[in-house]
Structure formats: structure tokens, C-alpha cells
Amino acid sequence: xxxxxxxxxxxxxxxxxxxxxxxxxxxxxxxxxxxxxxxxxxxxxxxxxxxxxxxxxxxxxxxxxxxxxxxxxxxxxxxxxxxxxxxxxxxxxxxxxxxxxxxxxxxxxxxxxxxxxxxxxxxxxxxxxxxxxxxxxxxxxxxxxxxxxxxxxxxxxxxxxxxxxxxxxxxxxxxxxxxxxxxxxxxxxxxxxxxxxxxxxxxxxxxxxxxxxxxxxxxxxxxxxxxxxxxxxxxxxxxxxxxxxxxxxxxxxxxxxxxxxxxxxxxxxxxxxxxxxxxxxxxxxxxxxxxxxxxxxxxxxxxxxxxxxxxxxxxxxxxxxxxxxxxxxxxxxxxxxxxxxxxxxxxxxxxxxxxxxxxxxxxxxxxxxxxxxxxxxxxxxxxxxxxxxxxxxxxxxxxxxxxxxxxxxxxxxxxxxxxxxxxxxxxxxxxxxxxxxxxxxxxxxxxxxxxxx
Numbered sequence: 001x002x003x004x005x006x007x008x009x010x011x012x013x014x015x016x017x018x019x020x021x022x023x024x025x026x027x028x029x030x031x032x033x034x035x036x037x038x039x040x041x042x043x044x045x046x047x048x049x050x051x052x053x054x055x056x057x058x059x060x061x062x063x064x065x066x067x068x069x070x071x072x073x074x075x076x077x078x079x080x081x082x083x084x085x086x087x088x089x090x091x092x093x094x095x096x097x098x099x100x101x102x103x104x105x106x107x108x109x110x111x112x113x114x115x116x117x118x119x120x121x122x123x124x125x126x127x128x129x130x131x132x133x134x135x136x137x138x139x140x141x142x143x144x145x146x147x148x149x150x151x152x153x154x155x156x157x158x159x160x161x162x163x164x165x166x167x168x169x170x171x172x173x174x175x176x177x178x179x180x181x182x183x184x185x186x187x188x189x190x191x192x193x194x195x196x197x198x199x200x201x202x203x204x205x206x207x208x209x210x211x212x213x214x215x216x217x218x219x220x221x222x223x224x225x226x227x228x229x230x231x232x233x234x235x236x237x238x239x240x241x242x243x244x245x246x247x248x249x250x251x252x253x254x255x256x257x258x259x260x261x262x263x264x265x266x267x268x269x270x271x272x273x274x275x276x277x278x279x280x281x282x283x284x285x286x287x288x289x290x291x292x293x294x295x296x297x298x299x300x301x302x303x304x305x306x307x308x309x310x311x312x313x314x315x316x317x318x319x320x321x322x323x324x325x326x327x328x329x330x331x332x333x334x335x336x337x338x339x340x341x342x343x344x345x346x347x348x349x350x351x352x353x354x355x356x357x358x359x360x361x362x363x364x365x366x367x368x369x370x371x372x373x374x375x376x377x378x379x380x381x382x383x384x385x386x387x388x389x390x391x392x393x394x395x396x397x398x399x400x401x402x403x404x405x406x407x408x409x410x411x412x413x414x415x416x417x418x419x420x421x422x423x424x425x426x427x428x429x430x431x432x433x434x435x436x437x438x439x440x441x442x443x444x445x446x447x448x449x450x451x452x453x
Contacts, residue, residue, distance in 0.1 A: 008076055012073050013120050013121045016066060016119050018143075018144075020066070022137075024126045025130075026137055047141040048138060048141045051141055057155065058144075072116055073193070106328070138256075183211050204349055213308070214308045215308070217306055217308060218324075219393050222341065223337065225259065228335060229249060231252050231293065231296065232257070233263050234293075239273055251266070262299050264299055265300045274296070294383060301324035301325070302327055303315070303326055322338055323336065345377075346380075348381075369433055370433065370434050372430070372434050373396070376393065376396065387399055388416065400434060403421075410426050413438060422434065442447075
């Protein structure tokens with residue numbers, strides 16, 4: 001009889017382990033992988049997919065199962081183990097032990113059951129399920145689904161009772177338990193995965209940048225208006241070719257009067273077709289057709305400066321274009337943004353054969369001289385120079401003007417955010433180059449100079 005009770009105790013521990021394995025495997029398994037298995041025709045994957053679609057029911061079923069097995073262990077296991085231990089204690093030839101044998105046996109039984117329950121009924125299956133979530137989920141889904149169908153009445157009764165109590169307490173009981181992570185939580189998960197070696201540094205940066213894409217506004221990545229190259233609508237073919245050659249761009253805005261009256265944009269391929277047509281006509285002895293830009297124009301997308309970059313990417317893809325003009329609330333053109341600008345926000349700077357790579361000049365004392373048009377985000381991500389809240393400016397030059405509050409001269413110096421900033425060069429009313437040096441490094445260098453005297 002005792003051996004049957006011991007077997008029942010071990011069975012209850014095993015059942016508890018089963019419920020723990022089900023819960024943690026379904027939490028850890030990748031839904032995308034399960035969808036892939038369903039498409040491949042794996043029958044067990046369909047059961048897993050159904051369970052993932054109703055996690056409220058899964059959690060309730062697991063809770064009912066764990067609670068019942070725990071109660072069973074408490075009722076059956078404690079008495080069974082206590083009686084066994086009491087028999088062993090009775091063999092000890094000390095009357096003092098006999099007096100407290102009952103209390104000792106109960107204490108040891110409780111400790112033994114706790115060990116069995118926690119280690120073999122919870123921790124071991126939990127760890128195993130998290131490590132091999134897919135295999136465990138596929139293995140346990142079908143029997144667990146049968147259990148849910150069998151005890152549906154009990155689960156529904158308990159869920160209904162809990163829902164009524166929650167409503168009475170004013171607690172929301174929204175249907176559908178979903179494992180949704182916020183952007184911040186996803187960033188933490190990526191960081192943890194990187195620490196475990198699942199991503200290298202470059203992959204981690206790309207994933208984090210993609211997560212942050214909805215937080216970045218178009219004005220932060222656009223080419224500012226002073227750097228935008230364009231063509232007048234009445235430009236000649238020679239002027240068009242010269243502008244394409246000097247700017248080394250594949251697309252150019254075309255305006256009527258000023259950039260605020262943009263007529264569209266022209267692609268270098270369209271100009272090449274014009275040149276090819278002229279060559280053919282020359283070979284046939286025909287005069288060239290009169291060149292006009294208007295028939296070659298493509299519609300340009302216009303977006304507000306506050307538009308999230310993630311939405312801009314969707315719109316560029318939907319419109320099959322790689323260029324958009326950026327306007328403020330008054331309709332004034334502030335700059336230009338391309339698909340390449342969006343991609344660079346995710347993967348970092350992209351250089352082609354024509355790009356001139358401008359790297360900061362590093363001085364002997366560790367200070368660096370930057371082009372003031374450098375984006376603040378690039379300054380932070382590439383050089384780990386964190387500036388104060390930059391909602392009021394997008395570039396290093398903008399930060400200098402915002403901090404000083406007046407138009408500086410060359411040589412103007414100020415300290416901020418642990419760095420010393422020096423205006424190295426002005427281009428009329430624009431800050432052209434800025435020297436940045438860590439204040440700690442500056443103090444060390446100063447101390448070394450004084451010590452050398």
C-alpha cells in the first residue's frame with residue numbers, strides 16, 4: 001500500500017512538471033517558427049498555434065492543474081512520507097527521539113516534498129522547456145489540449161468567477177492574452193541576446209536602430225535645404241548634365257523660380273535616354289529635338305518634417321519612389337530625404353564610389369574636429385558623444401548656436417555635457433567646424449603640463 005502511495009506522489013510531481021513544461025515552452029516558443037511548421041504541414045504545430053492564440057485559456061488550465069496537483073501532493077505526500085520517516089525514527093534507540101518522532105517526521109516530509117515539488121516539478125522542467133521550447137511545445141501540446149477539452153467546464157467556471165471578481169474590483173478583463181513587448185522591452189531583449197553572443201555588435205545596432213525607427217522624425221535625417229541641389233525648370237541640357245556631373249546625384253529636384261515651388265524631380269536615367277535619342281537622330285541625319293525638362297519630370301512626394309521615419313519608409317515603398325521633399329507647417333521646403341537616408345538610419349553610413357568620406361581630424365591631445373553639419377544622432381552613435389536634449393536642433397552646428405544663443409566667432413569656447421566645444425571655423429553665418437574635447441582628458445593634459453614645469 002505504501003509503495004502505491006509513493007508512486008502516486010511521484011506521479012503528481014510528474015504531472016506538475018508537465019504543466020510547468022507546457023507553460024514555459026509556449027511562452028518561449030517563436031510563433032513565427034510555429035507558423036512555418038504549420039505551412040510545412042506539421043499537424044502538432046497546428047495544435048501549438050491554437051494554444052498560442054488563446055493564452056488566457058492556457059494559463060487558466062495550467063493554473064488549475066498546478067493547484068490540484070499541489071493540493072494532492074500536500075494531502076497524500078505529507079502523510080505518506082511522514083509515516084515512512086516515523087517508522088525509521090522508531091528504530092533509533094533513544095526515548096527522547098521517540099517523543100518528537102512525529103514532529104521530526106512531519107518536518108522532514110514537508111522539506112522532502114518541497115524539494116521534489118520545486119526542483120523536479122518546477123525548476124527542471126522550466127529550464128528544459130526554455131532551452132528546447134519548440135520540441136517541448138510540439139510534444140506536450142496535444143495531451144494538454146485534450147486536458148483542456150476534458151476540464152473545460154471547470155476552467156470556464158473558475159475563469160468566470162475570476163472575471164466577475166475583477167469587474168467588481170474595477171480591474172480590466174480584456175480578452176486575449178498576448179505576448180506583446182514595448183519598444184523599450186525589445187531593446188532590453190536585444191541587449192541580453194547580444195550579451196549571450198546571439199548577435200554581434202553590428203547586428204545588435206541594426207536591430208536596435210530598426211526598433212527606434214518610429215521614434216525618429218524626418219527632420220532628423222533629411223538633407224537640409226542649403227545642401228539641396230536643384231535645377232530650374234527652364235535649364236538647358238548642358239546645364240542639366242553639368243549639374244548632374246558636379247553634384248554626382250542620380251536625382252535632382254526641378255523648381256520654378258525657387259525651391260518652394262518644386263515642379264518634380266528628374267532622374268539621370270531619363271537624361272541618358274535623351275542623349276541616346278540625340279545620338280540616334282544624329283546618325284540618321286536628323287536634327288535634335290528641342291530639350292525640355294517638363295516632360296521628364298516625376299512627381300515628388302511631399303512629407304511633413306514631423307513624420308516618423310518608419311511611416312516615411314512605408315510611403316516611399318508604396319509610391320515606388322526613393323525621394324521626398326520635407327516641408328514645415330507653413331509649406332516651406334526645409335530639405336530633402338531619400339530612401340538611402342532612411343536605410344542609413346538603420347545600418348549606418350552607406351558610401352558609394354562617388355562619396356567623399358569625411359572623417360573627423362584627431363589632434364595629438366585627443367581632441368577631434370568635426371564638420372558642424374554632422375547629425376547629432378551620428379555624433380552619439382558613432383563617437384559616443386552624448387549631447388543634452390536635442391529636440392531644438394539636429395546638427396552639431398545647431399547645438400552650438402542653441403547653446404550660445406548668438407552667432408559666434410571663430411575661437412568661441414564653452415563647456416557642456418562633459419565636453420569642451422570650440423568653434424574652429426565659420427562660413428559666413430554658418431558654423432563650419434567644431435573642435436570637441438573631453439574635459440577629463442583636458443584636465444589630465446593640463447596637470448601633466450604643470451607637473452613638467
